[in-house]
Amino acid sequence: MSRSKTKAPILTLAPEQERQALDTLKRFLEDRFELELGSFEVAEVLELFSREVAPHYYNRAIADVQLHLKERFESIESDLWALEKS
Numbered sequence: 001m002s003r004s005k006t007k008a009p010i011l012t013l014a015p016e017q018e019r020q021a022l023d024t025l026k027r028f029l030e031d032r033f034e035l036e037l038g039s040f041e042v043a044e045v046l047e048l049f050s051r052e053v054a055p056h057y058y059n060r061a062i063a064d065v066q067l068h069l070k071e072r073f074e075s076i077e078s079d080l081w082a083l084e085k086s
Contacts, residue, residue: 010050010051022042025045026042029045
């Protein structure tokens with residue numbers, strides 16, 4: 001049985017944000033794990049996170065916003081019902 005592999009969309013950063021993320025990741029790996037990776041290796045790690053981890057955070061943020069908006073709209077609806085004249 002063959003399964004088609006669909007890749008999650010890669011979330012992209014602006015060039016300056018990507019450079020900062022690469023610098024931060026490179027510094028973290030050196031400081032914390034004493035790993036001195038080259039630019040290509042660090043970019044590969046960042047791409048992995050962008051493809052495999054970031055979408056989970058993105059989806060969670062969307063769900064949180066949806067819940068917040070739902071609660072807010074329910075509050076507004078309640079306020080409007082209170083204004084209704086009998």
